[in-house]
Every structure is written in C-alpha cells, then in structure tokens.
Amino acid sequence: MRLAVADEDLSACVSCGLCLPHCPTYRVTGEESASPRGRIAAMRATHATDAPAGPEFAEFMDLCVQCRGCEVACPSSVPFGRLMEGARATLARETAYQPRRRRMGYAVLGHHRLLLLASSAAAVLQRLHLVPARLGLPRLPLRRPRLRPGDTAGPGGRPIGTAGPGGRPIGTAGPGGRPIGTAGPGGRPIGTAGVGGRPPEPDAWLFTGCVMDAWMRPTHAAALRVMHATGARVALPGPGGDCCGALHVHAGLRRQAEALARRVMASMPGDAHVVVDSAGCGAALKDYGALLGTAEARRFSDRVLDVHEWLAARAGRLPAARRRLTGPVAVQDPCHLRHVQQAHQHVRTVLAPYADLVELGDDGLCCGAGGAYAGIHPAMAQEIRARKVAAIAATGAPVVASANPGCIVHLAGAGLDVRHPVDIIAWSLDGG
C-alpha cells in the first residue's frame, strides 16, 4: 500500500538505532515494533508492496505517541512526525483504522458549544459517581470562569475593545456576555466591524483551543493576567478559533484538520502575534504552513509563539514576584514544546524569577499523555508515565511545571501537583 509519505523521507533512516532510548514506547517494551526505527522499517515494508496494510501495521503505527523524541535524537534528521502523519493519513483514508466512534469524537472537538456542554454534563455525572474511573478523566469543572481581557488587565494593560468608540471587549459584549467561541446574541468577535467601527488591532491574540478551554479555562485567565502585566493588549479569537486540529492531524484525519486550520486562521486576522499556552496546539498552529501549503498559512504560522516564547521576549516588563512557592519546582518539558517547537528553554527564562527550578534527569522523555493517546492506550500511557513520575520523584520537588494541558491532566492523574507555568507566575504576581 503506497503511503502518503515522501520516498526521500523514508530512505533517510540508516537504521543506526540512536533514536531507540529516546522513544517512550521502546523504553517500555524494548521491541522494534514500538520503536522509531522499527516503525520506519514497517512503513518501508508496507510502502514497497501493493498489498493493503494488515492489522499489524495499523497496530504498530497506532502505538506511537507522536512525541517526536526520535526526531531530535536522530543525527540524520529523519522527519519522523511527517512520516507518521502520512502513514496514519493513508490508514485513515483507506482502511478502517479510525472507527466511526473515534471519528465522531474528533469531530466534536470542532464544535465548541457542544464540547462545553458535553464536558459540563460529564462533570455532573462525575459528581454523581457515574463515570467509570478507568476512563482516566480528570475531575472536570462544573463551571468555567468567563474570560474577560478587560477584567484581568494588570497595571498598564489596556483591554482590547475599550479603546475605540463603540468597540466592545471580547466575550463580555452586552448583557449575557458569553465566553468566546459561543458567540451568543451580542457577542462579537474581535476584528469584525462592531457597531460604530473597528476595534484597533491587538498586540497579541491568545488562542484558547477546545479541550483546554473546556477543562482548564483558569489557566487561560492566568495567561491573560501575565500577558497584561507586560502592558500588552490581548484579544481572544473570534468564532471558529476554538480547535487547532492537532488531534485530527495525529489521527490521520487530514481533511478535518485542514478545515479547522482555515477557521482558526480566520478567527485571528491581522499581523499580531498568535500566542498559545498549550504546547500541543502551538506546535499545530506553527505547522499550518506545511499542512495547508499556502503562503497565507505560512504567514500565519510565522505569527505563532508559545506563551513563554512571547513572554521571554518581554521578560523585563514583568513585575517582581510578590510571593514565591516554598519548595522547588520540577520543570517537565512537554514533547511538543521541546522536540517540536524547541521552545522549552523559554519556560525556564520566564519562570526562574518566580520559582526555584530543578531539572529532570530523563533527557526529556515523553510522559505518555500524547493528546488523545492516554485515552486510547491507557495501559501504555501509564507505563510511560511511571518513568516520568520516578524522574520527578528523584528531584524531590513537590510541584511540577508543565506547559501543556494534556501533560498536566495525565501527570495529575498520578497524584502529582502539576501546574501550568503561567498559573505559577500569575499566582506569584497577585501576592498573598
């Protein structure tokens, strides 16, 4: 079965095996089929014949976390992420690789109101002990704070939309203002002409995403709080800016991902930076140029920055800590920040003035969260996590900082106190 991969990418692997110890599934199993080298060999074998891929191939591909630890470890720079996405796209298109049930799950992510409703409903069921623990869901919020850039503006931070005549702060428009993405009556996305004229271009957009907005909105509020503290005007995306499509790309559902990408781009027009506080979403947004292959998408991707990357460039403008955590904080690098965006050092730059940081001794090995992975392969995800938990325990730090919602939820599931770096900074700025 011909895979949607470039021959050059496939032949770039010399089978040296230097990637093996950097692969979380190989670390757990010691098996070639669960290693980057073996997965590439399986792709080669499959790509070389006309026979349809068998169940073995789909299994080997599916067990990959797509952490891309192998990619940075590979001296030949084999573009593993691209290969795996291509292989899965072929599987999704030509086989029953993504069953209907899973496809529907991915589809919901792009319907934000439905997702919020479903999440709240699940939260109620959880309180009633009707959600089985084996699903590994975190404790879901019953309610979510409203994100109001204006309300949380720190000193010098001017909320967007209050400057121009007739402009409205996003999401708070009129009575019954709603959180962004649910544009109810009167709620207007920024950038579309409001009554009486256009609001001015913001200094930056804060991308809010799907699951993160449903489960961890207080972290967005903290990100806004910290961004405002630099004096910047921050806007939230208009309608459609609510799912980046990363999980769809990983699942091989490329068409859905492309549609979501176009929506996200339209939700944050202009030239301002697109700031992201979820490492997984940030990596996806930065890859729109490659996903859509258009000049417009490349320009959009160039505007994208991880929130720590954006803050690091403005670190001098952040106020001093008003309180500090007592113990050290272990920095856990999300794979899509470290291996894909290679922006993990910025977390240290930004966080260091607010906490005593300690490093993990595991070379940035994946924690096993992997977007939807922990839900699809819970046993493997937990075995991978056990190694991360041991690496964290070895530091003795009581608190872990992680810049990705998936990692936070997954590690918290092991009983750790895991916080987003911007939550730590916002807490520190607010004082006690």
Next chain:
Amino acid sequence: MAGVASGEAACNSARQTGGVTDALAAELSAAMAPDRVRSGPLELTLYRRDASLLEGQPGVVCFPSTTDEVQAAVTIARRHGRAVVPRGSGTGLAGGAVPVGVDGAEPVVIVTTKMDRVLEIDADARVAWVQPGVLNLDLSRQVAHLGLHFAPDPSSQQSCSVGGNVANNSGGPHCLAYGVTSAHVLALEVVLPDGSLALLGDLDPEPPGYDLRGAFVGSEGTMGIAVRIAVRLSPDPPAVRTVLVDFASIETAASTVTGIIAAGLVPAALEMMDARITSAVEDYVHAGFPRDAAAVLLVELDGLPAGVEAATQIVADVAAANGARGVRVAADEAERALLWKGRKSAFGAIARIAPDYYLHDTVVPRTRLVEVLSEVYEIAARHRLLVVNVFHAGDGNLHPLLVFDRREPGVMARVLAAGTDMIAACVAVGGVLSGEHGIGLEKRDHMGLIFSDDDLDAQRRLRLAFDPEQACNPHKVLPSGSGCGDLQSVPAGAWI
C-alpha cells in the same frame, strides 16, 4: 481491522508461521508468556537486520525476561532443530544479530531488551552485576552518583546493550587509555547452546584454570547467551579537558596523532574526522566544528588537574608544530558534551550525505595511517564512490564509510568491491580486520586474509567446544566450508 489484510498477506503469513513454526511458537509461548513470542510477518521483518546492511529472516522472535526463560527458549529451539540468534539492541555494524538459520530453517531470535536491570552494585569493590539488556549509558548513569562509570563507551553507547558490548568486545573513543570491554568484564553467567547454565570467570581477578570468560568476550553470540554480567566500574577522573584541533590537511592531522603519542602522552581519547563528516555532524549538533577543515582531531586528556593542564599544553604545542590551524579547548562540561555528541553521532549523520553506508573497521599500525588513508580515498575514487572517514586515530582503528544510495543500479557491486580492496590495503600494511565492531556476517569471509588455515581451525575447534552443533548464531565470525582462503559471498538466506 479484520478484512483489511489481503488474501495474499494472509497466505504469506501462513507460509512463514505455518507448520513447525506454529508448534514452536506455541511451546515458546507456554514457556514465557504469549505476548513475548512473536511471529507476525511484519514484526519478523523488523528483526531481519541490525545497523549493518545485511538482512536475514527470523522464524520466531522472543523476548525472555529471566534466565530460566532464556534456557527454555534455547532448549525448545534446539528441540525443533532451529538455530538461535542472540540479539541486544541491534546496533551491531557487522551483521552479528542478522538471523541466519541452518538447513533452511529460520532461526529463533532471542532478544535481551526486556532483561534490562542492574541487579547489584558494590561501590567499594567497584563491581556491578547487570542483565545483558541494560543499555551501556544507562549503566553509567545509574552509578554516576557514586562517582563511577562503565569505561567502554562505543559511540552507540546510548543505545547498545552491555550484552552486545560483551559479545562484540566493543571499544569506544575512551578505550585508548582504558581498554576495550574485555578489560571491564569480570565474570559472566551464560546459557550455553545446549540450554545449560555456566559461570565463566569470577570476581577474583586471577581465577585459576582457563580464562573462559576471555574466550566468551568477543564471541559474537556463537558460544551462548550472556544472561548475567559482572562488570568493573571505573572511578570518574578528577579532571578532564577536551581539545578540538583543526587542520588544513589529513596529513598534518595524522602526523599530529603520531606526535602526541611520541610525546609520551596517552590521551583518554584521540579521534579524527575528515572534512565531509565534520560538516555533516556540524549540521546536526551545531557545536562549532569548523566546516572548512580538511580534518579535525578530538583529543581528551584526563587525570589529576595539574597533569591535565600540562598535557593540554603539550597537545597544543604538538598541533602547532605540525601546522594546525586552530586549537579550541572546551570551556565547560556543556561544550565538552556537545563536542562528543558530534563525534558520537557521526555514523548516524551519514544520511545527510547519502541514505546508505557500508562501514569497515580495520586497525592499522599508527605509523602507516597517512599512507592507508590516502589509499582509501584512492580506492573509493577508483570505484566512483564517496568515502568518509571518522575513527579512533589513537589506536589506528579506521572506520572508512562508503556512502551511497542503494537504489542506484549496480552500486552494491561497486561498494562490495571497494570494501574488499580497502580491507586488502589495510591487511597489506599489517593491519587486522576488526577493531571493535566484530566480524559477524559481514567480515567473516575476509578472515582468511589474516588468519592461516591452522589459525582458523583452532578457532573453529574452540567454538565447537562451546557449540558442537553450531546452532548458536551459525554462519557468523568463521568462514563456512573448508576453503577459508577463497572469498565467498554471504550465505544463502542473507542478502545485502
């Protein structure tokens, strides 16, 4: 997913796993656990090769986790008339773990990766007992807090297993001063080819009787499977300096190597990289390797601080006297680590030049280095091939790599011919076949070039003492057949 597999694939799998293999797989499954015995056609494909170019075909792959399970796997395989092929991480460069069976029956591959525990550490005696699947670098990391490390440091150390190191008697950049693996293995517990267990050597440095431990180290899986290994741990040196020297010609680099040794220094490591490999590596690590150098030397000095400072000065002086363009001393541990990361990723970085490589591993007298190197470049040019050189210069261990794209028609024949010429050139100046990567499948037919029939016969009889039925990693190391002098191609069932 049922229904996705075509009739053809299903029929393939029936052929490969049918008949005897089904019964074999069932018995193996009963002896360990069903999920640790594999015979799916695609999975078997993944065990056809190691990091060399050769390919074989396994019949079954299994992953024992205890000594008992290894014994059971060997016994069951033998009962079914199958050979066994031990495999660690599969980073071998000579095809040692490539599965080749006997009498057309595909072998059972026994993978040690699930035996990955450090069993016991005695910091005072500086000894650790480890399982064979422990990764070389993991071992050093696990004892780092004691100020100790495992000295053999193959460039593949992050990935290769201690069992593989033992089987190949592997070396590494730092073996110039500290010796190769055999100097760091005290005792071994091995499952012999008949399934019985034996302890070779012991913790006493001068055990009485034959040194069977010494015979096993370097036996490349042909004498049994190591299941427990007592390794010597070395204390970390108090001070270390790493120096990068940059040259405008290979000759000046080579004469600097000779000069450093002649000055009475024994650097901890002394490595050379030529122009092409230096820039490929720099593309990956961004360590500041000079892209325009014809060759660079990486020299490491260790010991007491004062001695290290003095030795660093001597290296700088010798380099200057030989016309080096620049000398850079790594300022801190991070810079030092980055330089070594560059050197150690050299083979892996090859694909930046071409997708395939064919590597030789010969040792020549250090004084003949310059001469042999220029011949190596000439041979490559004659066969219209590209060759790059990165090697342990201190002990004359050359690693000429022919880089190519195997999809180019006819290229394999030129690569093999050039390889043979290179080996002949090395042997002609008094060199030997393998410094550290082993003979495996790839080099075994060149054994006749350096050993007489009598030598080979003696080696064969030693092997037979351990493995009378030649069922443990058959076809490896020793040329098959009687006429050892004639160069045969690789055995049937394996191909490049």
